[in-house]
Structures are given as C-alpha cells and as structure tokens.
Amino acid sequence: MRHRMGRKAGNLFFRGIALGVALLLFTGTFLFASARVVRVAALPYEGFCDKQEDGAYGGFGADAIASIADLNEWSVEFVDSWDGKPLTLAKAAELAGEGKIDIVGPVRSDTGHTLAYPEYPLFEGNAILAVRKGDERYSFSDNSTIHDMKIGIVEGKVVNERLFDYVKENDLKGITYVPYASWDALPIALEKGDIDGAYQGGLSWIGENEILLLFKVGPVYFATGKENTEVLSGLNKALGFLANGNDHYLEELYHVYYQQSLYLAVHYTEEEKHYIKNASPLKVWVCLDTPGLGFRDDEGKLAGAQVEIMNIISKESGLRFSYVSDADCLAGKETNDLYALAAIDDERNRTAGIQASIPYLSMDICAVTRRNGNSYMDTSVRVAAVKDYFISDIVPQRMGYTDIVYCETYKDCADAVEKGKADVTFVSNYMSEAIIRSGLYRNLSVAIMPDLKVPFGVSIKKGASPVLYGILYKTVQNLESDQVNDIIADQIALNLPKETFRNALTRSPLVFAVIGIILSVLIVVVVFLFVMARIRKHNAHVLEQQNRKLQDASEAKSRFLSRMSHDIRTPMNAILGFTGLAREVPGIPDEVDDYLEKVQNSGSYMLCLLNDILDMSKIESGKLFLKEEATDGKKFLSDIAEVHEAQAAEKGIRLQCDFSKFHADWVRIDPLRNRQVFANLLSNAIKFSDNGSVIVWNVEDRPVDERHVSVISTVTDQGCGMSEEYQQKLFQPFEQERNQYTNTTTGSGLGLTIVKTIVDAMGGSICVESSIGKGSTFVVKLVWEKSDAKPELPKSDGSSADMESLKGKHILLAEDNKLNTILAQRLLERKGMNFQGVTDGKQAVELFVGSAKGTYDAILMDIRMPLMDGLEATRKIRSSSHPDAKDIPIIAMTADTFDESVKGCMAAGMNAHVAKPVDAEKLYEVLASCMKRRKGCGKA
Secondary structure, three states: OOOOHHHHHHHHHHHHHHHHHHHHHHHHHHOOOOOEEEEEEOOOOOOOOEEOOOOOEEOHHHHHHHHHHHHHOEEEEEEOEEOOEEOOHHHHHHHHHOOOOOEEEEEEOOOOOOOEOOOOOOEEEEEEEEEOOOOOOOOOOOHHHOOOEEEEEEOOOOOHHHHHHHHHHOOOOOEEEEEEOOOOHHHHHHHHOOOOEEEEEOOOOOOOOEEEEEEEEEEEEEEEOOOOHHHHHHHHHHHHHHHHOOOOHHHHHHHHHOHHHHOOOOOOOHHHHHHHHHOOOEEEEEOOOOOOOOEEOOOOOEEOHHHHHHHHHHHHHOOOEEEEEHHHHHOOOOOOOEEEEEEOOHHHHHHHOEEEEEEEEEEEEEEEEEOOOOOOOOOOOOEEEEOOOHHHHHHHHHHOOOOEEEEOOHHHHHHHHHOOOOOEEEEEHHHHHHHHHOOOOOOEEEEEEEEEEEEEEEEEEOOOOHHHHHHHHHHHHOOOHHHHHHHHHHHHHHHOOOOOHHHHHHHOHHHHHHHHHHHHHHHHHHHHHHHHHHHHHHHHHHHHHHHHHHHHHHHHHHHHHHHHHHHHHHHHHHHHHHHHHHHOOOOOOHHHHHHHHHHHHHHHHHHHHHHHHHHHHHHHHOOOOOOOEEEEHHHHHHHHHHHHHHHHHHOOOEEEEEOOOOOOOEEEEOHHHHHHHHHHHHHHHHHOOOOOOEEEEEEEEEEOOOOEEEEEEEEEOOOOOOOHHHHOOOOOOOOOOOOOOOOOOOOOOOHHHHHHHHHHHOOOEEEEEEEOOOEEEEEEEEEEEEOOOOOOOOOOOOOHHHHHOOOOOEEEEEOOOHHHHHHHHHHHHHOOOEEEEEOOHHHHHHHHHOOOOOOOOEEEEOOOOOOOOHHHHHHHHHHOOOOOOOOOOEEEEEOOOOHHHHHHHHHHOOOEEEEOOOOHHHHHHHHHHHHHHHHHOOOO
C-alpha cells in the first residue's frame, strides 16, 4: 500500500498552523525567561537531521527540534562534527555529559549512554529484518520460510536482543548470525550475497531491499546531559505539549518522514497465490446503516467507504469481490462469504457464525441524549436500539441497561429520544455526526463514552479456507491506518445530510431575525463600498497608467544605456587593442610610445566613466545586487593594496598599508563591490595627493558575534583636502569641488556616490574628516560574515604551460566589425593559433556544421550580428548533430556587458563571456581554461 504523502503533508501543514497559534499561548510560560542557544547533535541518520544544500537542516528531528525550540524560545545551533570528524552517537553522548552539547537524538534509553531522558519519547522505534528484493525463498511475516538463514547484525547492539528472542520464541532453525562493525556494512554484504538477511535498528534503512520481519524495539528520545536540568525541563514541557496536544503533532510528523518505509509489497506463499488465482469472486456483506460508510449510488450500485476499502484489498491481494447489502442478506435474498465492516467481538463472532476477523478501524461509542434529560450514566434509563446491532443493542446490554425499546433504523432511535419515548441511544462516532449534521434534532446532544472503543474490520464466515484468512490478514495488516481514516472521512463528508434553510430556521428563529437586521445594514454598507470601490478603481487605473509610463521610460533608458555601452565599447576595443599592439612593435620611438600610452590612458579613463554611468543607472533602477561568496579576506585586501601601491609609486607617492589588526581568514562578501569601495577611495587619495606624500590605509576587525566581524577601513592622505561646504554634498551625483588644488584633476563625479550606495546596501557606514590643504580621512565600517567553507581554489589556467597549449589551436571567429576581426586575428596569431573568421552567426553555424570532427577547438562569438545573432547561432550549434556540438567551447566576445546579457549567453549554451574592449591576457586565460576542461572530459 503506497503512502499518501501528499495528503499527510497537507494535514501536517494545517496542523502546523494550529501549532503556530498554540505557540502564542504556550510561550507565555516562558515570556520572561531569557533566550538561550541550545546545541543539538545532528547525527547522520537519513530523514532525521539532514543538512540541505543551503546549509539548513531538515527531517523529522530538525522539524521536531524547531517546534521544541519555539515553545522554549531557544535558538538552535546544529553540530554535525567534532575535532574535524563526523559526529557519532557515542561521541555526542560523551559531549552531552560534559555540557558541550545540549540535546542528543535519536537515542533509546537502553543503549547504555549516561544521559537524562524526558518523560515523553519522540516515537516508538522499529527494527527490521530485510532480504534482497525478489528473493522468493522468504515471505513477509511467514516464519515457515525463515530457516537455515545467515543474518547480518551489527556487533554489540542492544537492539539485537529483540531478534535473538524472536528466533528463540518461534523455534526458528538453522539461524546463523554474521557480525559486522557498522550499519553501513549490512546493505553491501546483503547485495553481495554474503548474508541472506540484514537486521537493522534505529532510523536507518537498507536501500531497495524488502522487509521480512518488523519489530517494535521501544521508545526513542531526545536526551540531554545528566546535569542539564534546564534543557530537560524544557524538553518535558514541549514534548508533552507536542505529544498530547495539537492533534498529535509528533505522530503526524513521524508519518510524513518514516511511515512510508513500513508499507511495502505483501509476499504470499505459493499456496496463497494458487488460491488467489483460482478462487471465485467472494460475496461481501455491506452495511447500509451509516451515511458514507455504505449506501447505494445514483445507479443503484453499492458504494461508500466499505466498498472502497474492500476494492483496495482486492487490488493489493488479487482476490475478486462482489457486494451484497445487509438488507438482502437478512431477508434471505443473498448469501455472503465476508463482512466488509463488522464489529470484532469473540462472543458475537461465535453467535453470528464468524470464523475470524481482521481489524482495520476503531470506532468511538457515543451516547445521544436530550438536552437536560436523564443522564445516560444511569443504567435504569430507557435505551432506543436497533435489534442485534452491536453498538446499538449488544453493548448497552453488557453495560447493564435493561429497559430497551427496539426501532427499525438509527433515525427511528434518534426520533424516539427527541420525542421523549427513550432517554438515550448509542451510536458510533460516525453516525452521531450524521445525526447532528442532519439539522432535524434541536434538542439532542452527543457525548463520547470515555475509554470505550469498538474495533471493526473484515470478518470471514465459518467454513472458509484458512488460506483465505492468511491472505486477508497479510493484506489488511499492510493497510495504512491514515489511508483508511482518510477514505472514511472523505465519504462521510460527501454523504452527510445537507443542512437546509428550513431546518436551520426552525432550529434558530431568533438567530435568523438578528441575521436579517445585520443583512439590511450590510446592504447599505455594500452600496457605499461599491461606490468607493469605483472611485478607487478609477484612481488605481490612473496610477497604473502613470506607473506603466514610468516603467516604459525606465526600460527605454536601460535599452539606450545598453546600446550606448555596446556602441562605445565596440570602437574602444579597436582603439585600445591596436594601441596595445602598436606599443609592442619593436623599435618604436619613445615619443611615439608616449603618445600611444596617453591614448591608452584616455581610453581606459573613458571606460571608467562609462562603467560609473552604468553603475549609477543600476542604482537608480534598484538593480544593484550583492553576490556574496567565500573569500580569503587577507588575500583580498593584499591584492587591492598591491595594485594601488604600483599606481601610487608611478606618481611618486608611498602607499603604506597596515592589516596587522585584521584577523579574519575566510569571509562571505561580494568581492566585486567591496573592491569597488576600497579601490575608489584609494584611487581618489592618489589622484588628489602630490609627489612625495604618504597615503595610509589601515584595516582592522572587531568581533560582533560568533559569526560576524566589524571591519573598519581608514584611508588617510596628505592631499588637497575638502571644504566643509563641499563635504555636505560630497556623496551626491556629479558633485566636484573646483579650486586651485583640483582644477588639474578629472573625473565623473560619480565615484563617491557609488561608494556610498554600495556601503549602504551592505548595511555599513562611511564618514569623512577633511580640511583644505591638509588632506582627508575616509572611514568605512562594514560587517562581514565569517565563512567556515574554504572553497577549493581552482588550478591556474593561465600558466605558461597552459598558454603554450594554445599553440596550433583552430579558432572560429564570428564578428561583423572588420577592425575587431583584424584585432582578434592579431591577438590569436600572437599565441600561434590558427584563425578563420565569418561576419554573421548564420555563416558560423553553416561553417561549423559542415566541418569534420575536430576541425575547430573553440568558437569566439559576437552577439549583435546581421542575419543571425550570436545567441541564436549558439543554440543552433548546440542542437546540431555535429559530433563536437555539445562540448566545443563557445565564448562570447562582445560589447554587451550588462548582467542580463551575460546570463543570456550562459542560457544559450556558451561557456564563458569576454567583454570588449578585450583584455588579451584574459582572453588567453579563458581559451586555455575552456579547452583544458574539455580535454579533461576526454575530448580532443
């Protein structure tokens, strides 16, 4: 029987809502208690406390501990390793005894660990004896098949005693125990055939194998150290609430995570299989006394929960059933072999000719009485009953009631109580709901009889084959109780008597009079609200039009900036590229080289202006996002210092860096945006300082908590300084102070605006102290998160050996700009690469598809080209049948540098993105890296 995971998860969702409401009440007990951090052992049991990709923990244990923590106002810290080794139960118990861990679980109280256990367990633990899937020597719960068997166990485990006792009690012959050192060894040994069965306890499971025997091995707990009375008290209070209140939350949680593994395919013996194959359809008695449990549908066919459950049994076992009504059987019109839903009682079975019964449902017995009538606890009162019906007639007789009047149906019984002809009638909880929901009985009340439940199930008439009992027993035992309850609940909900207006009006006339008055008031309110809604709708329409215009303007601005960026970067690629090549020509005069250097510097400055404008556009449109990653903090600062020390030295300035008070190793930050902050401040300090001056950059960190540090960066220069008036508008866009000191400098006036915006986005602060002619001090304060994960540093793809590997490679270039094509050709030929160029994406696709395998080693692809753009060309290449189509490196070499453009390239199937103007060394590194990865995958 398959586990109804979706329904259970839904049920648990609504119970979770109820738990949330209950928490508000429960936590009042702890309102004035100080919050504390509890350390919880995250042991490696599947489904209990699993670490997810995002670092959070999930599973039964993680969800349960979250609820316990909420009820106690605790903060939870999971511990899954100690001293660099994965945490084991034994180690966790030892640490709990030392007070280093607060909660350990799952653990049984009989495992020998010195721990303190709460009053309430998490669940009842299981142990399983599993065999290989399809091993026909064994049948589920069939002891006759369990002999001459090698069973793998984990040596020294207390849970083994349960298996030893079972083998001894059932006199199982030829059982050999094969000890192993760990649970992990059992599935391997079973798969290899070293053992016939694997016995395993706790929450672990054994792959795709099948259960042969299932044992209950006692309660499983969350435990704590013997001296940790505070946590033990919190566990008792929370677990008591979760176990008994909130609709049995822990039980439902257990079903969601573990119950599915206990419901597997049933194994039948050869004799049972033969019976199933050859048996005629069995006639099943269906009771029609309770709405939803049994009834005739619109076509006159028997239906309801009884029929649906028997259909499931038929599907699972292969037995065939036909259905007959109780009325037809009692009238002698039909005979039956089985009862779909009969009360299970030894005495009744003997008198009713029932051979055996298999329970699958328990019903509460309810007493239906008149309001303010005689107490049903007095056995001298008169009882209305349906003759020979178990709950209605037999149970009251056994309880001592003697004054019984008999009626034809349960409705007649309810009528008798309503009209005073009887004092009480006894019904099931399902029938009581039907009586109350019918709306026919104004004066009746229902009380559930305490501690009085009646089991119901499938019953077999005397004379039936014992083989039939074995088949039904196995199948019914494998039914999931929640599934049975869900079927009954659904059918009763669909078939309960519908409330009518007349019944409701008769029952509560005063209520309807009040409702009439309220409705009159509501009509007036609705009319008023309708008018107001029309006004608001009009205003909303006007506002929507305005917003659409603003959005269109924003999108138009983004398109303009993207086009402007592309159209500026395209010629700048040629300007900077050919200037760089010209400076490498041997023997050029120094004067010419100086001119070319100035062209390069001016071009680079123009790119900086462009990047600042684009950053401001992102800031204004709210598209400036932080991308945090694990970063080596000290190396990050040293790299920035190294670059700016060289820039300062060119101007005759000494940059003095002091990171001695910075202690954090690995941190989670956005390296690009943090570098932008520090680089802007250092570049400004160099720009506005004179030859011979000193710039001091100090960075230190101070602890905030266990996971965060406060980083203070101070940049002090001896430059021209700023007036107090200018300092008030320092961080506004395009603001620049013009005086005798700054007239010789250039800039966009956006750098500090961008710095301030980035610092604000990271939750930090920036301030400045400055005086004209005395220099400036900028102080930036940020909070960086510590990172435990140290990413594996990629092997350098830019080594001389990697660069040497580029020699002789064949590169296909798609580029519509002739100058950029020539530049790319020169750059590729410098490293000994062969080159073939086309002017649009369509030609690139045709040339590649028509080439032999291995003709090209990589493709450089522009994006904006006539006939077919680079993205479409890439998609066509990747989807072609060419043997190199899936793995040939395709690298975007484009002036489109927006984040959306880069993501579009990757989505189309490209391997990397190189922005124009092209950095030659970056291009070589990307080509070497992509071709090296391709070679590492076994490609030429």
